[in-house]
Amino acid sequence: MASIGDVAKLAGVSRSTVSLVCNNKGYVSDETRKKIEKAMKELNYIPSELGRNLKMQKSGIVGIIVPDIAHPFFSTFIKYAEKELYSRGYKALICGTAGREDVEEAYLQMLDRRTMDGVIMGAHSLKKERYLKIDRPIVTIDCYLADYIPTVHVDKRQVAEKAASLFLEKNRKKVVQLVSSHTIKNYENEKEQLFHELLEKQGCEVVDISIGYNTFTAEGYKDAAERIFEECSDMDGIFGVDMAAIACLREAKLRKLKVPEELSIVSIDGTYITKLGPEILTSIVQPIEKMAKKLVSMIILQIEGKQVEEIKAIFDVEIQDGETC
Amino acid sequence: MASIGDVAKLAGVSRSTVSLVCNNKGYVSDETRKKIEKAMKELNYIPSELGRNLKMQKSGIVGIIVPDIAHPFFSTFIKYAEKELYSRGYKALICGTAGREDVEEAYLQMLDRRTMDGVIMGAHSLKKERYLKIDRPIVTIDCYLADYIPTVHVDKRQVAEKAASLFLEKNRKKVVQLVSSHTIKNYENEKEQLFHELLEKQGCEVVDISIGYNTFTAEGYKDAAERIFEECSDMDGIFGVDMAAIACLREAKLRKLKVPEELSIVSIDGTYITKLGPEILTSIVQPIEKMAKKLVSMIILQIEGKQVEEIKAIFDVEIQDGETC
DNA sequence: GTGAAAGCGCTAACAT
DNA sequence: ATGTTAGCGCTTTCAC
Numbered sequence: 001m002a003s004i005g006d007v008a009k010l011a012g013v014s015r016s017t018v019s020l021v022c023n024n025k026g027y028v029s030d031e032t033r034k035k036i037e038k039a040m041k042e043l044n045y046i047p048s049e050l051g052r053n054l055k056m057q058k059s060g061i062v063g064i065i066v067p068d069i070a071h072p073f074f075s076t077f078i079k080y081a082e083k084e085l086y087s088r089g090y091k092a093l094i095c096g097t098a099g100r101e102d103v104e105e106a107y108l109q110m111l112d113r114r115t116m117d118g119v120i121m122g123a124h125s126l127k128k129e130r131y132l133k134i135d136r137p138i139v140t141i142d143c144y145l146a147d148y149i150p151t152v153h154v155d156k157r158q159v160a161e162k163a164a165s166l167f168l169e170k171n172r173k174k175v176v177q178l179v180s181s182h183t184i185k186n187y188e189n190e191k192e193q194l195f196h197e198l199l200e201k202q203g204c205e206v207v208d209i210s211i212g213y214n215t216f217t218a219e220g221y222k223d224a225a226e227r228i229f230e231e232c233s234d235m236d237g238i239f240g241v242d243m244a245a246i247a248c249l250r251e252a253k254l255r256k257l258k259v260p261e262e263l264s265i266v267s268i269d270g271t272y273i274t275k276l277g278p279e280i281l282t283s284i285v286q287p288i289e290k291m292a293k294k295l296v297s298m299i300i301l302q303i304e305g306k307q308v309e310e311i312k313a314i315f316d317v318e319i320q321d322g323e324t325c
Numbered sequence: 326m327a328s329i330g331d332v333a334k335l336a337g338v339s340r341s342t343v344s345l346v347c348n349n350k351g352y353v354s355d356e357t358r359k360k361i362e363k364a365m366k367e368l369n370y371i372p373s374e375l376g377r378n379l380k381m382q383k384s385g386i387v388g389i390i391v392p393d394i395a396h397p398f399f400s401t402f403i404k405y406a407e408k409e410l411y412s413r414g415y416k417a418l419i420c421g422t423a424g425r426e427d428v429e430e431a432y433l434q435m436l437d438r439r440t441m442d443g444v445i446m447g448a449h450s451l452k453k454e455r456y457l458k459i460d461r462p463i464v465t466i467d468c469y470l471a472d473y474i475p476t477v478h479v480d481k482r483q484v485a486e487k488a489a490s491l492f493l494e495k496n497r498k499k500v501v502q503l504v505s506s507h508t509i510k511n512y513e514n515e516k517e518q519l520f521h522e523l524l525e526k527q528g529c530e531v532v533d534i535s536i537g538y539n540t541f542t543a544e545g546y547k548d549a550a551e552r553i554f555e556e557c558s559d560m561d562g563i564f565g566v567d568m569a570a571i572a573c574l575r576e577a578k579l580r581k582l583k584v585p586e587e588l589s590i591v592s593i594d595g596t597y598i599t600k601l602g603p604e605i606l607t608s609i610v611q612p613i614e615k616m617a618k619k620l621v622s623m624i625i626l627q628i629e630g631k632q633v634e635e636i637k638a639i640f641d642v643e644i645q646d647g648e649t650c
Numbered sequence: 651g652t653g654a655a656a657g658c659g660c661t662a663a664c665a666t
Numbered sequence: 667a668t669g670t671t672a673g674c675g676c677t678t679t680c681a682c
Contacts, residue, residue: 003659014669019661027667049440050382051659054375054674060440061386061418069407070597075400079421082394086420086428091440093386093418095411096404103411114675115374115385115416218597243601250602272395272543273598276568277575328675339653344677352651376675379658439659 002043004051011039022047058117061091062299065107066122068216069096072242072271073288074122077141080292081120088300090117097123098216111136118299137302139295150298152291152313159284159317160194163266166282166325167199167237170264174205176232178224178240180212195239207232211244221247229255236262237325242269245281249324264325274320282322287315327368329376336364347372383442386416387624390432391447393541394421397567397596398613399447402466405617406445413625415442422448423541436461443624462627464620475623477616477638484609484642485519488591491607491650492524492562495589499530501557503549503565505537520564532557536569546572554580562589562650567596570606574649589650599645607647612640 004022008015013032020026021036028036039045053059062085066074082092093116095107104125110116111134118137124145131138131145142153167175179192196206209231211224225247228238238248245267249259257263259279267274270285294313301308329347333340338357345351346361353361364370378384387410391399407417418441420432429450435441436459443462449470456463456470467478492500504517521531534556536549550572553563563573570592574584582588584604592599595610619638626633 004661005659015659016661016670017668020668023661025661029667032668046434046437048659049435049438050375050379050384051674052661054379054658054676055660055662057375057674059375069404070397070401072395072397072400075397075403076395078400078419079394082419082421083425086431091418091435092420093416094403094407095417096407100408106411109371110374110416112371113374218600221601246601246603250604253603273601275543276546276571276598278571278578278603279575329677330675340676341654341678342652345652348677350677354651357652373675376658377677379660379674380676380678382658 001048002045004045004047006043007036007039007045010043011035057114058303059115060089061093061116062296062303063093063095063107063110063116063119064122065095065097065104065119067096067098067125069094071216072273073269073286076271076288077122077292080289081296084293084296088296090296090300097125101125105130108134111138117303120295120299137299139298139302141291141295147311150295150302150308150311150313152294152298152315154286154291154315154317156191157194159268160191160198162317162319163239163268163284164195164198166266166319167204167239167264168202170237170260170325172204172237172264174207174232174235175199175237175239175264176207176209176228176235178228178238178244179208179210180241204237207235211240216243218243218247222250225251237264237266239266240268242267242271242274242281242283245283245324246273249279249281260323260325266325270318270320274322279324280322281320282325283320285318285320287317291315326373327370329370329372331368332361332364332370335368336360382439383628384440385414386418386441387621387628388418388420388432388435388441388444389447390420390422390429390444392421392423392450394419396541397598398594398611401596401613402447402617405614406621409618409621413621415621415625422450426450430455433459436463442628445620445624462624464623464627466616466620472636475620475627475633475636475638477619477623477640479611479616479640479642481516482519484593485516485523487642487644488564488593488609489520489523491591491644492529492564492589493527495562495585495650497529497562497589499532499557499560500524500562500564500589501532501534501553501560503553503563503569504533504535505566529562532560536565541568543568543572547575550576561587562591564591565593567592567594567599567606567608570608570649571598574604574606585648585650591650595643595645599647604649605647606645607650608645610643610645612642616640 004015004018008018018036020028064078085092097104111119120139122141124143140151199206209228221243229251245265252259252263267281267283270283274281274283298308329340329343333343343361345353389403410417422429436444445464447466449468465476524531534553546568554576570590577584577588592606592608595608599606599608623633
């Protein structure tokens, strides 16, 4: 493989001049530029990123760590993040942690090893102190770690209010809220508590049922749905993440419960699986693309050594009119 | 940031000895090893991959190029590929090409630029000649490029046979086959033609309806489903990819067609979205995890300079008993 | 068992 | 406008 030196030799110039041509920098006379370009073509020269990376002390790679790459929320997030990263000259390295304790740690180390210039954290299964030790670019999805670590999330109050309004409109009296148990506090409680308050104030009972935090597979959600209907058969509303909501929709049908007549189901996230059918789910939709873009711009600011003034970016949610509430 | 030289200086040894300790190579006396380890700890030394990569002429990164990262088939594929790559010491860089013509080319160039050691191609929107110019490690998902480029796919005959048997069991008389128009021949026709033959031989009509090759979004599939029911209202069977099948399921309900009584729907892929509900789709399931593992082992063989004897790996499919046929 | 030396491919400050 | 020089952090061969 031809290196910059080979090109320089063939063109009869120095390596630095070749470098200038490659990167469109500085002043190079038309004549020498021509010579160099000819030599590059002749040798089929392609600059190696490896040399460049070492010199520049950066790889141009941003890691995206999520619990489950195949989960509709995260896969959609990754899709938009990659797109945005690419358009800004970066590449996306991914990692799915679920079911692999040690892996998150291993990927975080790649940050120190300079394999990655920064990390977008969508998973956080390690102890909080571990994250505080990181002094390299990092941002999180919906997770508070420290005041200096940027994060994005949706407006929790808005989620609770919009969801509550949907159930109240239908005059529901007993709503099951599916909650997940988290390792690290990520405001989640705020939303859940608000949801309680808002409904209870109007005389609607709210029952929390926990689905494991690391339940990200279709099977996991199905098991959870069965449990829900066993634990609480007289509810008339369910509020939970997309996949859980769909699993509940199925469970309701199996039990001959009519949705939405007898049971209202509202999902949070509103990923594409809620839009496919056969029933469109009534959902609180997170603006995944916008959040991905914001997170990318935050991580790039950090990588490029600039100040991130907006540490917490909060997004609005939309109600998706569906057929399940 | 401490470099290997700093550690060497502090420990009073040469850089090469530090390198040996880092990589558990060669013979180092217990005494010097101790000294070096102490120095590493003291300086909080973390070896940089950048230097190592340049020296080794490899990045340890494998690119995965797919049309749409959020598509359930591809996101599941990526999930398992990343897992397998990780367990074998490699990292996964991803790229979604749909809607971005130039991007696939850009990522392929990263292969030459040594950003990636190899590529798993799940998308192929460029001209065939482009791929034949590549002389770096590359493998494809279900796409024949040349006899020397490894690929994996499912047994097309088996798919056609199993799918056909499902419709024949129900004595269907007019089945719509959803087909996609491809840029590059990837055996796809084999499956479609076989499906035709097998059903027609038994007196069942088969109608092909094309859905755009780059239809990978929920909206795209919904539009396609509407078109299908308009173009062909008297069918009693539909055979197509998961998302299209689900979109058809919805469309059937809207038109008050009973599934599976009046209309059988069989999907191909059998990704998690067919298992969630509310109805479980009758599907021909591709063994995505196995295929991902195989592809990873093929690309690593190439990267490590070994001969890949098995150029074409063909996998069995399973029927998923569902509620739509 | 350890060190010296060379080099991977590139960039950039500085000199000319 | 172009070349010289130095160096990014690491590995590896070969002496000793």
